[in-house]
Amino acid sequence: MSTSHQRFNTRAGRAFDVVNVALLTGVGLLAILPFLYVLAGSFATELEITTRPFFLWPSEITTSSYRSILSSDVFVRAFATTVVVTFVGTLVQLALTALMAYPLAKADLPGRRTVLALVVFTMVFSAGMIPTFLVVKDLGLLDTYWALILPMAINPFSLIIIKNFFQQLPPELEESAKIDGANELQVLRHVILPLSKPVLATFALFYAVGIWNDYLSPLLYLSDTGKWTLQMILRQVTAAASLSADEMATDVPPPAQGIKFAVVVIATIPVLLAYPFLQKHFAKGMLIGSVKG
Numbered sequence: 419m420s421t422s423h424q425r426f427n428t429r430a431g432r433a434f435d436v437v438n439v440a441l442l443t444g445v446g447l448l449a450i451l452p453f454l455y456v457l458a459g460s461f462a463t464e465l466e467i468t469t470r471p472f473f474l475w476p477s478e479i480t481t482s483s484y485r486s487i488l489s490s491d492v493f494v495r496a497f498a499t500t501v502v503v504t505f506v507g508t509l510v511q512l513a514l515t516a517l518m519a520y521p522l523a524k525a526d527l528p529g530r531r532t533v534l535a536l537v538v539f540t541m542v543f544s545a546g547m548i549p550t551f552l553v554v555k556d557l558g559l560l561d562t563y564w565a566l567i568l569p570m571a572i573n574p575f576s577l578i579i580i581k582n583f584f585q586q587l588p589p590e591l592e593e594s595a596k597i598d599g600a601n602e603l604q605v606l607r608h609v610i611l612p613l614s615k616p617v618l619a620t621f622a623l624f625y626a627v628g629i630w631n632d633y634l635s636p637l638l639y640l641s642d643t644g645k646w647t648l649q650m651i652l653r654q655v656t657a658a659a660s661l662s663a664d665e666m667a668t669d670v671p672p673p674a675q676g677i678k679f680a681v682v683v684i685a686t687i688p689v690l691l692a693y694p695f696l697q698k699h700f701a702k703g704m705l706i707g708s709v710k711g
Contacts, residue, residue: 453686460484460679467675483676487684493651497684499563500630500648507567507629508622514571515580515621516614520606522577523584534578541574547638554639565639566632566647576621583617584610627689648685655681 454474459467460483462476487493521527522534545553550569559565587610595605611618633649640646655678 456679456682460676460683462676462679464675467679480676483680486677487680493648493681495644496646496648496651499645501688503563503566503647504626504629506563508626510567511571511573511625512618512622515573515577516606516611516618518572519577519581519584520602520610522581537574537577551638560639561641561645562639563645566629566635569635570628573621573625576624580614580617580621583614587613623693626692630689652681652685 451474455472458474458476461479461481462473463478463480466473466476466478522530522537524530554560554565554569557568559568591609591613592605595609600608631649633647633653636645636647636650637653640650
């Protein structure tokens with residue numbers, strides 16, 4: 419039996435484990451309580467929401483909020499738009515980040531230190547909202563979905579971690595592929611990327627969640643309400659005192675408060691469903707690329 423195992427098998431060690439589990443369980447419950455309240459409120463009646471300050475189980479279950487949302491052309495269109503923009507945006511951002519990280523992982527790349535210094539500079543200093551808006555406008559991206567993807571296509575933090583991951587791969591793999599006649603793009607596609615699934619899956623989750631939750635970019639760059647994403651609908655719903663059936667483009671009159679809870683639940687569930695599939699890569703991808711600079 420190892421020394422560390424003996425130490426934690428003592429009375430003090432077992433007491434520490436009990437306190438640690440109890441403390442973390444309490445913190446976890448505090449974190450999940452707001453979501454449980456929102457979930458319960460989405461199935462509650464308007465009277466119960468307005469009369470009960472807090473509850474985790476509605477006394478009377480109703481699906482009127484969800485029926486109003488799912489019968490709304492505005493909401494369905496926004497949800498579909500968000501799914502497509504998130505999927506395409508994640509692919510584009512991962513591709514551009516990998517294409518930039520791969521050459522920067524080469525120690526003999528001319529100007530490598532200068533480029534890395536500029537990347538780090540952007541992590542500390544940002545151009546700001548107005549210069550970014552002017553760039554998007556001059557590129558002709560206003561009122562297009564590309565305005566939601568390209569301005570944040572390469573995250574400097576993600577770039578550095580992925581670059582470090584590429585540097586840690588054995589150089590013999592790349593050399594053997596080049597001996598077989600592969601060029602740089604073929605090496606990246608067939609050798610580097612298949613070995614980089616943990617780090618790519620990790621930052622795919624980061625990019626996808628960032629695009630999914632982004633409401634500022636649609637607010638700034640999309641003037642056509644027909645192109646609004648789910649987060650813009652969520653912002654409008656939570657900011658309004660109530661919504662009429664005409665505003666939601668539905669024949670089912672929406673509940674004043676319950677629909678807010680229902681929209682929050684629907685906007686949150688896709689991210690919660692995606693996380694378990696990427697969880698096994700999460701810790702490994704974050705740690706393995708951050709060991710060396």
